[in-house]
Amino acid sequence: MTDELVFYTHPMSRGRIVRWMLEEIGRPYRTELLEYGTTMKAPAYRAINPMGKVPAIRHGEVVVTETAAICAYLADTFPEAGLAPPPGDRRRGPYYRWLFFAAGPLEAAATNRMLGVVVPEERRGMVGCGSLEEVTDALEQAVSGSDYIAGDRFTAADVYVGAHIGWGMASGSLERRPAFERYWERVGNRPAAIRARAIDDAPMPAQVQPAG
Secondary structure, X not given: OOOOEEEEEOOOOOHHHHHXXXXXXXXXXXXXXXXXXXXXXXXXXXXXXXXXXXXXXXXXXXXXXXXXXXXXXXXXXXXXXXXXXOOOOOOHHHHHHHHHHHHHHHHHXXXXXXXOOOOXXXXXXXXXXXXXXXXXXXXXXXXXXXXXXXXXXXXXXHHXXXXXXXXHHHHOOOOOOHHHHHXXXXXXXXXXXXXXXXXXXXXXXOOEOOOO
């Protein structure tokens, strides 16, 4: 079994988050660029992800889809990168909490806003995200308590949460607040984040080798 790491993506997709994560772990990976409506929906890729969506990774015989799951998998599979609190560490709780808060309530509430979906007040209890205001307040509190989302150390949760905050402020789906801007300044200017953006913003080669 080969342990080759293959990354399936499109430069204008949530794959940008996974690209950042891959650059953080610093392991060689091969990129397969897919196009919406064609190669992304072709049988060859549907064998990887039946949804026909990116991103996805294949690590040897292991396939992982869903951006937050990919980040968590890579952090645990390559512990030498130090991107996840070790099992038993008290930071493991907030690490999981905010990683999946961003994948659930934050993404749902932000998407509702972008689509103009308004959940009636009397039905907010039926949706997991409640309201965008509640989500935004909770997130602001989370990034205000310490330098990083799970304590004093950068983790994969900061990749995922940070990417959502950076994109949300840029797109208008998330209110700009001083706490968000300070947090994004800290995490968004990491060398791996800058490298990842440069790769996705430029014409890409068939194979990418992380620098360093």
